[in-house]
Amino acid sequence: MIKRLITGGSGLVGSNIDAEIKLGSNDGDLRDWAQVKNIFEAHRPTHVIHAAARVGGVGGNMKAKVEFFYDNVMINTNVLEACRIYNVKKVVSFLSTCIFPESIEYPLTEKKIHLGAPHWSNYGYAYAKRMLDVQTEVYRDQYNLDFVSVIPTNIYGLNDNFNLDSGHVIPSLIHKCYLAKVNNTDFNVWGSGTPLREFIYSKDIGKLTNWALENYDESEPIIFSTSHEISIKDLVGFIVGIIGFEGDVVWQSDKPDGQFRKPSSNKKLMSYVPDFKFTPIEVGLKETIDHFVNNYPNLRGV
Ligand code: NAP
Numbered sequence: 001m002i003k004r005l006i007t008g009g010s011g012l013v014g015s016n017i018d019a020e021i022k023l024g025s026n027d028g029d030l031r032d033w034a035q036v037k038n039i040f041e042a043h044r045p046t047h048v049i050h051a052a053a054r055v056g057g058v059g060g061n062m063k064a065k066v067e068f069f070y071d072n073v074m075i076n077t078n079v080l081e082a083c084r085i086y087n088v089k090k091v092v093s094f095l096s097t098c099i100f101p102e103s104i105e106y107p108l109t110e111k112k113i114h115l116g117a118p119h120w121s122n123y124g125y126a127y128a129k130r131m132l133d134v135q136t137e138v139y140r141d142q143y144n145l146d147f148v149s150v151i152p153t154n155i156y157g158l159n160d161n162f163n164l165d166s167g168h169v170i171p172s173l174i175h176k177c178y179l180a181k182v183n184n185t186d187f188n189v190w191g192s193g194t195p196l197r198e199f200i201y202s203k204d205i206g207k208l209t210n211w212a213l214e215n216y217d218e219s220e221p222i223i224f225s226t227s228h229e230i231s232i233k234d235l236v237g238f239i240v241g242i243i244g245f246e247g248d249v250v251w252q253s254d255k256p257d258g259q260f261r262k263p264s265s266n267k268k269l270m271s272y273v274p275d276f277k278f279t280p281i282e283v284g285l286k287e288t289i290d291h292f293v294n295n296y297p298n299l300r301g302v
Contacts, residue, residue, distance in 0.1 A: 004213070005045035007079055008052030013094065013152075015159040016206030017049055025052075031074040033081075040082040047213055050079050050093040053129070057166050061122040069124035076132045084143055091147040092212050095133055095221055097154075097264050099126040107227070108264040110151070110220050133221060140219050149221040150212055153264055156284065157202025158291045163301030169232070170199060170285070173239055174292050175302065181245040188250045191257035193233030198225055198264060201284035204276075211273060226278045227266040238282055242289045 007030060008014040009022025021043050028035040030052050054071035061068055076093070083091050100108050101116030113133060118126030136147045156170035164172050173189065180187035208224050216222055236249060270276070292299060 002047060003043070003045045004047045004049065005043055006049040006051060007075075008050075008094075010159075011051060012155060012157055012160050012202050013051045013205055013209075014049075016157065016202045017051075017209050018206075019049060021045060023052070030078055031071055033078050036078040036082050037085075040086040044086060046089050048079070048083050048088050048091045049209060049213065050076070050083075050091060052079070053094065054125070056125075057168060058121050060166055061125055065124035067124075068122070069128045072125060072128035073131060076128070076135060080132075080135050080139060080147065083147070084139060084145060089146060090213060091136075091145070092209060092216075093132055093136060093147070093149040095129050095149050095151045097151055097223070097225070097262070098122060099129045100262075106261070106263050108223065108262065110223055110268060113151075113221070136221075137219050146217055148212060148216050148218065150209065150216075150224050151221050151264075152205055152224040153198045153200055153226075155202050155205055156199055157205075157288055159202070159300060160288070161301035162292065162299045167301055169197070170235070170239075170288070171301070173236060174243070174285075174289055177236075177239050177243050177245050178292065178296065180247060181243055184247065186248045186250045187236075187240065187245055188252055189232070189236055190252050190255040191232065192253045193231060193236060193251050195232050195257050195259065196229040196261040196263070197232065197235070198227065198229055198262075199235075199281060199284075200224060200226055201279040201281075203284070204279050208269070208273075208276070215272070222268055222272075223264050223266055224269060225264040225266045227264065228278070228281075229261060229263055230281060235281075238285050239289070242282075242286050243293070 004019035005021040006019040010024030028039050102119040136149045139145050139147050160171040161167045162171040162175045177187050
């Protein structure tokens, strides 16, 4: 009998994945070995999706490199070791495209994770996450276990953190634009709008994770990306249109743009699931914004 357990089940990714047991931090602190052991002892899962992590934006990462390193190393070490001890048949763990080297030839591919230091702004988080790749490989090698990992690009969707400071780009832009409409003010956006980014809808991540749980068994991770770039200007255009904001969008070009582009390759993913249809960004944004507007202010981070 299959019994799936997901760590981080209360998060953006976790809330889009079906599992018999969904854990949030209320169910136990995964940094603590005794609590992790109790959870596995009680549930005895056969399959584990490991999505729990301490995640945050640039500001949080810059200020708390030690906590981002410590928490993620402890969580990953405890979860993978419990999976070994309790004979879990399959584990899918989450890495991220933001752990790649700062200076690297684009597009990002699965082979380039360790080819240089990550950006200093998320040094603690990135190295802790890279170790999850290393852990996955050594558990496979020494104990012959079916542990794999996946590398999503920027995810957005319904259960996101919409906090104006700690949220990622899409949820914080939605929140800001909504406030500008309600308060009849300008909509101020950081930077020039020219940088290009890739985004993937959380429901697509849910489907791809289920696919990986059943089908993916390589030691090398696999990138989950649309490989489709959109400029921040076009993204803001969609958000403004869907929210129905009619005021001025002010581009704060004195604020940093960040890197111009960081494209990733989904070649490997497409070789496995050539018929997979990604949700178009305007469709995913519409669902996310409708949810935001209908539930405001009862949303994560608001
Ligand atoms: P999220 O919404 O912030 O959710 C994080 C989850 O981890 C929550 O369920 C949280 O529980 C749980 N958690 C954090 N610390 C914990 C602890 N000490 N003990 C137990 N549970 C803990 O993050 P997400 O966006 O879903 O991300 C899921 C995974 O995808 C992460 O591994 C992340 O690195 C990866 N990823 C995310 C993105 C993205 O754009 N969001 C992109 C690439 C990769 P509570 O909420 O109950 O506190």
